[in-house]
Each structure stands twice: as structure tokens, then as C-alpha cells.
Amino acid sequence: MTLLSIEHLNSHFMTVDGIVRAVDDVSLEIGENETLGLVGESGCGKTVLALSLLRLLSENTKTDGRVIYKGRDLLKLNEKELRGVRGKEIAHIFQNPLSSLNPVLTVGFQISEPFLRHQGLKKSIANSRAVQMLGLVRIPSAPDRAKEYPHEFSGGMRQRAMIAMGLACSPSLIIADEPTRGLDVTIQAQIVELMKDLIKNSGASMLLITHDLSLAAQLCDKVAVMYSGEIVEYADIKEFFKGPAHPYARSFLESVPSRGMKPIRGISPSLINPPPGCRFHPRCDCSMDICKSVHPPLTEVKDGQHARCLLYA
Amino acid sequence: MTLAKSRNMDEFLKNRASVAGLIVILMLITAAILADFIAPYDTDKIALKEKLKSPSWEHPMGTDQLGRDVLSRMIYGTRTTFELSILVVALTSTFGVFIGIIAGYFRGVIDEILMRLIDVLLAFPSIILALVIIGALGPGMINTIVAISLVGWLFYARVARATTLSIREKEYIEGARAMGCSDGYICLRYVLPNCLPPIIVLMTLNLGSVILSIAALGYLGLGAQPPTPEWGSMLNEGREYLRDCPWLCVFPGLMIMLAVLAFNFIGDGLRDAIDPRQMVIK
Amino acid sequence: MASMRGVSFMLEVQGLKKTFTSGLVSKRSVKAVDGISFNIADGETFGLVGESGCGKTTVGRLVLRLIEPTEGKVIFNSIDVLKLNKKALRKLRPQMQIIFQDPESSLHPRMKIGDIIAEPLKLYNLVPKANREKKVLELIDMVGLQPEHVNRFPHELSGGQSQRVVLARVLALGPRFIVADEPTSSLDVSVQAQILSLMNTVQEEFHFSCLFISHDLNLISRMTSSMGVMYLGKIVEAGSTKELFEEARHPYTRALMSAIPIADPQTKRKKIVLEGEMPSPMNPPSGCRFHTRCRFKEKICEKTEPQLIDLGEGHRIACHLYAAEDKRLVIRHRVTVEI
Numbered sequence: 001m002t003l004l005s006i007e008h009l010n011s012h013f014m015t016v017d018g019i020v021r022a023v024d025d026v027s028l029e030i031g032e033n034e035t036l037g038l039v040g041e042s043g044c045g046k047t048v049l050a051l052s053l054l055r056l057l058s059e060n061t062k063t064d065g066r067v068i069y070k071g072r073d074l075l076k077l078n079e080k081e082l083r084g085v086r087g088k089e090i091a092h093i094f095q096n097p098l099s100s101l102n103p104v105l106t107v108g109f110q111i112s113e114p115f116l117r118h119q120g121l122k123k124s125i126a127n128s129r130a131v132q133m134l135g136l137v138r139i140p141s142a143p144d145r146a147k148e149y150p151h152e153f154s155g156g157m158r159q160r161a162m163i164a165m166g167l168a169c170s171p172s173l174i175i176a177d178e179p180t181r182g183l184d185v186t187i188q189a190q191i192v193e194l195m196k197d198l199i200k201n202s203g204a205s206m207l208l209i210t211h212d213l214s215l216a217a218q219l220c221d222k223v224a225v226m227y228s229g230e231i232v233e234y235a236d237i238k239e240f241f242k243g244p245a246h247p248y249a250r251s252f253l254e255s256v257p258s259r260g261m262k263p264i265r266g267i268s269p270s271l272i273n274p275p276p277g278c279r280f281h282p283r284c285d286c287s288m289d290i291c292k293s294v295h296p297p298l299t300e301v302k303d304g305q306h307a308r309c310l311l312y313a
Numbered sequence: 314m315t316l317a318k319s320r321n322m323d324e325f326l327k328n329r330a331s332v333a334g335l336i337v338i339l340m341l342i343t344a345a346i347l348a349d350f351i352a353p354y355d356t357d358k359i360a361l362k363e364k365l366k367s368p369s370w371e372h373p374m375g376t377d378q379l380g381r382d383v384l385s386r387m388i389y390g391t392r393t394t395f396e397l398s399i400l401v402v403a404l405t406s407t408f409g410v411f412i413g414i415i416a417g418y419f420r421g422v423i424d425e426i427l428m429r430l431i432d433v434l435l436a437f438p439s440i441i442l443a444l445v446i447i448g449a450l451g452p453g454m455i456n457t458i459v460a461i462s463l464v465g466w467l468f469y470a471r472v473a474r475a476t477t478l479s480i481r482e483k484e485y486i487e488g489a490r491a492m493g494c495s496d497g498y499i500c501l502r503y504v505l506p507n508c509l510p511p512i513i514v515l516m517t518l519n520l521g522s523v524i525l526s527i528a529a530l531g532y533l534g535l536g537a538q539p540p541t542p543e544w545g546s547m548l549n550e551g552r553e554y555l556r557d558c559p560w561l562c563v564f565p566g567l568m569i570m571l572a573v574l575a576f577n578f579i580g581d582g583l584r585d586a587i588d589p590r591q592m593v594i595k
Numbered sequence: 596m597a598s599m600r601g602v603s604f605m606l607e608v609q610g611l612k613k614t615f616t617s618g619l620v621s622k623r624s625v626k627a628v629d630g631i632s633f634n635i636a637d638g639e640t641f642g643l644v645g646e647s648g649c650g651k652t653t654v655g656r657l658v659l660r661l662i663e664p665t666e667g668k669v670i671f672n673s674i675d676v677l678k679l680n681k682k683a684l685r686k687l688r689p690q691m692q693i694i695f696q697d698p699e700s701s702l703h704p705r706m707k708i709g710d711i712i713a714e715p716l717k718l719y720n721l722v723p724k725a726n727r728e729k730k731v732l733e734l735i736d737m738v739g740l741q742p743e744h745v746n747r748f749p750h751e752l753s754g755g756q757s758q759r760v761v762l763a764r765v766l767a768l769g770p771r772f773i774v775a776d777e778p779t780s781s782l783d784v785s786v787q788a789q790i791l792s793l794m795n796t797v798q799e800e801f802h803f804s805c806l807f808i809s810h811d812l813n814l815i816s817r818m819t820s821s822m823g824v825m826y827l828g829k830i831v832e833a834g835s836t837k838e839l840f841e842e843a844r845h846p847y848t849r850a851l852m853s854a855i856p857i858a859d860p861q862t863k864r865k866k867i868v869l870e871g872e873m874p875s876p877m878n879p880p881s882g883c884r885f886h887t888r889c890r891f892k893e894k895i896c897e898k899t900e901p902q903l904i905d906l907g908e909g910h911r912i913a914c915h916l917y918a919a920e921d922k923r924l925v926i927r928h929r930v931t932v933e934i
Contacts, residue, residue, distance in 0.1 A: 041783035140871075154872050155647075184646035184810060186869045189854040193868055211783060214856030241859050255785040256858045257813035263789035267753055484695040485703050487661055488761070492715055492768065493688030506705045 037216035108146025331582025409469025417477025521576035642819030709745035
């Protein structure tokens with residue numbers, strides 16, 4: 001069953017230098033109880049994609065296409081209907097928990113907020129639910145910790161609090177944007193274990209946005225690789241790690257230190273003036289003459305593995 | 314010109330008030346420089362026959378109680394005001410930035426002493442402090458400069474120190490130290506250029522307030538002494554004739570307002586135009 | 596040059612300590628680095644790994660004397676660095692360089708790339724004026740940039756390109772020793788791979804020793820030949836990188852190794868997930884600093900601080916489980932681990 005389907009989504013914004021095509025004709029599906037990893041390097045548009053799903057982008061962004069969630073197009077909802085979806089149905093866990101948490105409110109209150117707003121619970125009940133949530137994300141002595149302010153939490157604990165906040169209303173879909181960025185490896189390992197358990201127990205789906213392929217390997221069922229605003233590969237996680245089909249996805253995987261640390265030559269293209277034809281062709285080792293002019297479609301390579309490359313067209 | 318600089322310039326030129334301010338200031342500066350050529354009369358030429366004439370084709374701004382041409386005195390007054398205020402701002406900013414960078418870069422005891430000194434000086438109302446100083450030294454242009462400068466550098470020192478504090482944490486400063494650069498070299502080549510954007514904004518805004526202070530002291534008879542033409546003292550001299558000959562006060566008053574406003578507009582525009590990433594004072 | 600077992604060391608660090616104090620009235624002190632010793636052979640890369648707050652970055656600054664150490668000895672190329680006066684230190688500086696974590700703030704924002712690279716040449720008059728431009732272009736080419744970059748400003752470059760500029764400038768000084776403090780942690784993986792392979796190439800060409808500081812064990816294993824693991828200001832285990840990766844002994848090192856992210860969903864590995872977080876260095880635990888999170892904690896660990904002992908072949912470890920006089924514990928530990 002498909003929970004969320006993104007169809008021909010575009011997110012463009014105007015800058016002094018020109019139009020930034022951060023998300024360019026992206027179509028994706030997330031099934032129920034499925035974790036999809038959206039991976040790519042900085043500037044590929046993955047965060048913009050996540051933000052455009054709940055229309056969290058600034059005014060000067062032009063978003064079109066369709067984002068169908070449980071039969072409704074999220075891009076067509078009005079503000080009030082959208083607020084009912086945000087946080088309650090679809091939760092967003094942001095990167096950088098320190099600036100995502102309000103520094104003047106206690107952590108407990110911030111977690112209880114969705115209970116007050118979406119479920120209309122009484123304050124005392126909402127409070128005890130918040131403490132429960134903190135316990136769920138394994139924060140020791142949760143009742144006391146709930147009364148503390150974000151700056152009193154360590155980085156790992158803040159991230160846990162963010163996760164608790166995201167899960168508070170048992171959403172059907174969680175959008176997690178780099179949930180382990182900036183955390184130490186031992187803390188990362190804790191968070192990964194926690195997220196694995198929570199996702200399994202809650203039955204929620206997740207869209208995991210990350211630059212870290214090893215994180216995707218640990219958490220995801222499917223993976224979509226983004227390059228220069230486009231999806232260039234979409235595959236089952238096991239198939240992907242057996243051998244990515246798209247040359248960029250392959251090089252990207254090979255550049256990971258534990259997979260060979262082989263550099264990709266050149267630099268990521270700008271989102272304003274991407275190269276014509278295949279956007280990866282200037283850096284591609286398999287590039288052919290045709291790649292310079294023809295923009296490849298996303299084609300199925302083998303069972304469920306799709307790549308945007310003319311080698312397979 | 315770099316990309317960023319030209320973009321800053323574009324941003325500045327988009328702000329209409331700032332551009333208007335810039336045009337006004339450029340006109341005033343031109344007038345001050347070319348005073349000898351464009352002023353229709355000698356400022357000191359006393360012609361009692363012509364005294365207190367209302368504006369006419371011959372005297373577009375009328376004449377004063379001694380029959381001197383107000384327009385000419387205004388033009389030369391521009392020169393006096395600009396000379397004084399630019400001198401004050403140059404002195405105070407140089408000294409203030411110097412002190413601020415030293416305090417911010419070396420921290421520790423030097424910083425503590427300098428900052429407490431500044432706190433003490435800031436505890437006095439600046440105009441009263443200026444009055445006291447002139448009271449002690451006697452009126453006159455040099456003393457005006459001294460009086461205004463004595464307090465003026467404080468703000469530069471504070472802004473420069475705050476900016477330096479954030480710059481010294483930057484890794485390029487550590488890199489320069491690792492390269493073996495001396496502290497003096499680092500302050501001059503690394504800290505100073507990166508301190509400048511907020512200082513330039515401050516200088517522009519400060520020019521406006523210095524003009525006001527000079528005019529205020531002139532009005533109180535403590536600044537430029539007669540017969541030197543100066544806007545504030547002209548205002549003072551015209552005060553007695555305010556009812557019958559308002560032009561004696563209206564034109565200098567308007568001029569002061571125009572100049573201060575123009576500098577403030579330029580300062581605002583500059584502040585918005587200078588890349589916010591490079592603005593360290595918040 | 597000092598030598599031990601016939602190996603000459605470019606850098607020797609002995610008992611290095613740094614205590615930061617803050618507050619004028621009620622002084623609070625943090626022992627950021629608490630007695631660290633290691634040696635780096637000529638041309639070798641030594642890795643220092645640990646989690647944030649363990650003091651590894653401070654060590655990098657201390658050996659260069661960018662921060663004054665509280666105690667200890669730093670011997671660079673037979674020169675006692677901590678005994679030098681200001682002038683002599685400045686003269687030595689070009690030989691010991693540093694590459695920072697954040698390339699964007701490592702470059703003077705108002706200087707052109709060409710001037711940035713030429714600055715050290717000018718300062719020390721390393722190259723006659725007429726040849727400077729040629730030398731700059733040579734360096735630029737060596738780090739994989741284009742000649743047109745000379746006239747750009749730092750903000751016009753990407754993070755990877757900026758780090759190349761930093762490297763070019765450092766190389767202009769012809770250093771014998773470079774501290775690389777998380778040089779790629781703010782870069783994308785594909786760019787990280789570019790920069791690190793570039794560093795390997797230039798190290799071969801220019802032959803310098805390197806202290807490579809990182810939180811990423813994957814990088815340490817690729818970049819270094821020997822390494823030390825830091826926890827709360829102390830080295831808990833050190834040795835050759837190969838040996839530590841094959842046979843880590845300290846419970847903390849083992850936990851770190853098992854937490855290394857592997858980019859392959861098929862690899863299933865027994866993970867040691869450490870409970871809790873690193874305690875604050877303001878108030879470190881008594882005895883062994885790791886005991887609050889250690890699975891093999893014994894009574895002695897809470898009271899006595901373990902000394903760094905040599906297990907042979909330069910493999911050093913600070914853990915009571917391996918204290919020579921208590922063989923019983925060692926055996927028990929081996930058994931537990933094998934299960």
C-alpha cells in the first residue's frame with residue numbers, strides 16, 4: 001500500500017543569480033511501514049524536497065506537482081487543513097536540534113505541545129504523556145529531565161527529545177532530516193538503535209534524508225539517490241548496496257571511506273545552470289557523446305532498480 | 314570589483330533614500346570645495362546698507378544683520394562644518410579602532426582596563442562633558458574638535474572590539490599565527506580589514522551626529538568664533554531676528570537637518586547593503 | 596634527532612597537559628588534556644581519534660604552541676618547542692603547520708586566492724619576487740585548482756576548493772610536520788575522498804609528518820600508520836593502526852570500533868552500544884575515567900587510575916584489565932570477550 005506518493009514535484013526559487021531548480025520533476029513513493037532513504041551530497045536538493053512536502057519553504061519558492069497522502073494532495077490543502085497534517089499525521093525531525101528546540105521553554109513542555117494542540121488533552125495529562133515519550137526515547141530520569149531547558153541537554157539527548165517530539169502524536173509518516181549529523185559515533189549508534197526500534201514498534205513509515213550511506217544502510221528498506229535536483233537511482237536497499245546501477249550512485253558509494261574512498265572528480269554542478277543532457281556527464285567515467293545532449297529518463301534496470309542513465313535506456 | 318562588492322553596490326543603489334542622501338552629500342562636498350568659485354560674495358564683506366534684506370535675486374538667501382550674503386556664508390559654512398566633522402570622525406575612528414582592536418585581540422588585563430575606562434567615560438552625558446572641556450579650554454575650533462573627539466572614539470572602540478573578538482576566533486587568524494606572523498601584522502592585515510564594514514557604517518552615521526554636535530556648540534557660542542561662518546553660530550546670530558527675518562535661521566537650520574538626514578540615510582543603506590554575513594555586530 | 600630502537604622521531608610529545616581556567620573570582624578549571632605522550636616518526640601519520648570533548652583538538656593546538664601547554668614536553672626535530680622564546684618560535688613556525696576543520700573560515704575573506712598562497716612566500720622571502728607568480732601557479736596546479744582561481748575570493752569557492760587552497764598555502768611554507776584537525780569533516784564524502792587522496796599524494800612528494808585528528812575511525816584506518824584513542828583528556832590505547840583495528844583491547848576502543856558505520860546492509864555485526872555519554876571534563880569520574888560506561892568495571896576501576904602500560908610492539912593501553920600484576924582479570928576479560 002502506498003502511503004505517500006510524490007508526482008512530478010518541482011521546487012524552484014528565485015535568487016539574484018537566477019532560478020535555483022532545487023527539486024526538478026521528482027516522483028517517489030513511500031509504502032506503508034516502509035523506510036525510504038533519500039541520499040545525496042550537499043546541494044543536491046534533498047532537504048528542499050523534504051521541506052516542500054509539508055510546504056515549509058519560504059514564500060519565494062514555487063512548488064508544483066502533486067504530493068498525495070492518503071488520497072489528499074498536500075499541495076492543495078489550505079493552511080488550516082495543513083496544520084492538521086503537520087505534526088499529527090506527518091512529523092518532521094529537523095537536523096540541528098539545538099536551533100530547532102525553543103531555548104526558553106522546557107523540553108517537557110515542547111513535547112507536550114502537540115498533545116495539547118492536536119489531541120486537546122488536559123495539561124496535566126499532556127505533561128505525563130511528554131514524560132512518557134522521553135522515557136520511550138530512553139532518556140534517564142525522564143520526569144526530572146522534562147523540566148529542564150534544551151541547553152541543559154547534551155547533543156545526543158537533544159536529538160532524542162526531537163525524536164520524542166516527532167513521535168508524540170503517533171504519526172503515520174516521519175520525515176527525518178539528517179538525524180545523526182554532528183553526533184559522535186557512539187551516540188550515533190545509540191540513536192540508530194533507538195530509531196530502528198521505534199519505527200518497528202510504531203509501524204510508521206519514514207523518509208530519511210541523509211548524506212550518509214552507512215546510515216541509510218542501517219535504517220532503510222529502499223533508497224533513492226539524488227543528484228542535482230533529480231532522482232538518479234531508486235532501488236531496494238540490498239540491491240543498491242550489491243551494485244548501484246547509475247554511475248554517480250556507484251562513485252558515490254565508492255567514495256565512502258569503508259568502500260574504497262575513491263574520489264569523484266570535479267565538483268557538484270550548480271542548481272542554477274546544470275549541465276545539458278545528463279547532469280552527471282562531465283564527471284562520469286562512462287560518459288558517451290549522446291550524454292552531452294540527451295537528458296536520460298528514469299528507467300528500470302532490473303527488478304525494482306531504476307536508474308537515470310542512457311546506458312540502460 | 315569583486316562579485317560581492319558589486320552586489321553590495323547594487324543593493325545600496327536600490328535604496329532610494331540612500332541614493333538621495335549620497336547625492337545631497339556629494340553636492341555639499343562639491344560646494345565646500347569650490348566655495349571660492351561659487352560663492353557670490355565675500356563672506357566677511359560688511360555692508361550695513363544692505364543689512365537684513367529678505368531673499369531676492371541678488372541675495373537668494375537674504376542678508377544678515379551686518380549685510381553679509383547668507384548664501385555665501387552658508388556655502389563657506391558647509392566648508393567649516395565638513396572640515397570639522399570629517400576631522401573629528403577621522404581622529405575618533407582611527408583612535409577608537411586602534412584601541413578596540415588592541416583590547417579585543419589581546420584580551421586579558423589590557424582589555425579589562427580599556428573597557429572599564431570606556432564605561433566610565435560613557436557614564437557622562439557626552440554634550441555636558443564637551444561643555445565642561447570647552448569651559449576649561451575656552452571656545453574655539455580646535456577645542457571643539459578636542460571636546461567632541463574625547464567621547465566620540467568610545468563607540469568606535471566598542472564596535473571594533475566586539476568585531477575583533479569574533480574575528481580572532483576565526484581559524485584564519487590561528488592559521489596566520491601558525492604561519493609565524495607577528496601580532497602586529499595579524500592585527501593590520503587580518504583583523505583590521507575584516508573589522509571595517511561595521512566601522513564604515515558607524516562612521517557615516519556618526520558624521521551626522523558630529524555635525525549636530527558642532528552645530529550645537531556653535532549655537533551656544535562655544536564652537537567656531539565669529540566671523541568664521543558656521544551653521545550653528547549662524548543659527549545663534551539669527552536668533553535675535555527670528556521674528557522679522559526668519560531666513561537667518563531657516564536656511565542654516567534646514568541645512569543642518571538636510572546634512573544629518575543625508576548621512577543617516579547613507580548609513581542605513583550601507584548597513585543593509587553590506588553583506589549581513591560580514592556584519593558582526595548584531 | 597632523538598631515536599629509539601633506531602627509529603627517528605619528527606615529533607615527541609611527553610606528559611602534555613592543559614588546564615583551562617575560567618572566572619576571575621571563583622576559578623573553575625577544566626583539564627582538557629591530562630598527560631598525553633606519543634611519538635611521530637619522520638614521514639609518518641599518527642592518528643588521534645576520540646569523541647567530541649575528549650581534547651583531541653586541543654592536543655593539535657598544544658603541540659604547535661598555538662595554545663600554551665600547562666605542562667609537558669614537545670620535541671620537534673630535536674628542538675624543545677616549549678622552551679623557545681617568542682622570536683625563536685616564530686622562526687620555527689613555518690615548519691609546523693595546521694589544517695583546520697572549517698575551510699571557509701580558514702581563509703582571509705578579503706584576500707584573493709593568489710595573494711593568500713603568495714603571502715607565506717612573501718613573508719619569508721622563500722621565492723624571489725620575480726618567480727612568486729610562477730610558484731603560486733605551480734602550487735595551485737599541484738592541489739588540483741585552475742589558474743583562473745588565482746583572482747577569486749574565498750567565498751566564491753566550494754568547501755573542497757577552499758581546503759585545497761589551505762593545503763597549497765601550507766605547502767608553500769615547506770613544512771616538516773602538519774596537524775590536520777578534522778580536515779574533511781565539513782565536506783561531502785566524494786569531496787572528502789578527493790582531499791584525502793590529495794593529502795596522501797602531497798605527503799609522498801613533500802615528505803612531512805602528520806598528526807591526523809579525527810572522530811572518524813574509517814578515515815584513521817585509511818590515513819594513519821599508528822594511532823592513539825583519547826577519552827576525556829587521556830590516551831586510553833595507542834599502537835599501530837593495523838594492530839588496533841585487528842586487536843583492540845581497551846573496552847572503549849572496542850566499543851568505538853564496533854560503532855564504525857559500515858555502508859552495507861548485509862554486514863551484520865555484533866554491536867557494543869555504549870550506555871550514556873561522555874562525562875563532562877569539568878568533573879571527570881574518579882579512577883578510570885571510562886568506568887561509568889564500562890561493561891567490565893571492577894571495584895579497582897572506581898578508585899585507582901590505570902597507568903598506560905606497554906603490551907609490546909608499542910601497543911600501549913591504560914586499563915586495569917591488562918595490568919600486568921593481575922593476570923586473573925586479563926584471563927576473565929579474554930573469556931568474556933570470546934563469548
